[in-house]
Amino acid sequence: QVTLRESGPALVKPTQTLTLTCTFSGMSLSTSAMCVSWIRQSPGKALEWLARIDWDDAKYYSTSLKTRLTISKDTSKNQVVLIMTNMDPVDTATYYCTRTLSRFLGRDKEVGIDYWGQGTLVTVSS
C-alpha cells in the first residue's frame, strides 16, 4: 500500500522561503518509473501542478513557477523536498505530495499520478 504524507510549516511570512517534505512508504524512488510530484490547490481554485522528480533524478518544474521552485530527493529516507522561495499571500494553498509513474507500456508512454497525500495547508500572511 502506497502512502504519502506532507509536512512543513502551516504559516509563513511574505518573502520567506517554504520548505515542504514528502515522506512516503510502499514505493521506492530508486525503482524505475517511480516519481513524486507536488501539486497545490488555492482555496476555491483548481489543482495546480508544481514539480516532479524521477527515479533517475530528472526534474521538471511548472513553467510559471520554475524560477522559485527546487525539488530534491533522499532515496535512503524515502523523502522528497520542495522548496519555494519568495512566498506571497497568493501562494496560500493546500500542498499535496503525489506518486507519479513515468514509463513506457509497449509503444505508449505513460505519465500519470495515482496516489495522493492528505495535503498540508500553508498560509502566507504577515
Place this chain on the structure above:
Amino acid sequence: QSVLTQPPSASGTPGQRVAISCSGSSSNIGSNFVYWYQQVPGTAPKLLIYRNNLRPSGVPDRFSGSKSGTSASLAISGLRSEDEADYYCAAWDDSLSNWLFGGGTKLTVL
C-alpha cells in the same frame, strides 16, 4: 486559465447519466493518457480513471472514460447523491514537460 478545458459545472438527477468533457491539444491529450480525479470538498483528490478508460480497484463501473483525438470525456451513469463533487481531467504535456489539469467541473446532483 487552464490548458485543458472543462465545463465549470454539470448537473443531473439521481439515476441519470452525465458526461463531462475535457479538451486539450496534440501535445497533451493527443499524445498522452488522460486521467480523471474526483474531489469531495475538504478532501484530497482521488483517482477515478487512468490510461483514458481504466478504473482503479474500488471505483464503481458507473464511471467510465473515453478519449478521441485531443478530447476526453468522463461519463457517470446511474447518478447518485454521493457523486456530487469536483471532477478534474489531467494529462502530461510533451511540449511544456508539465502535468496539466483542467479547471475542474463541479457536479451537482439535483
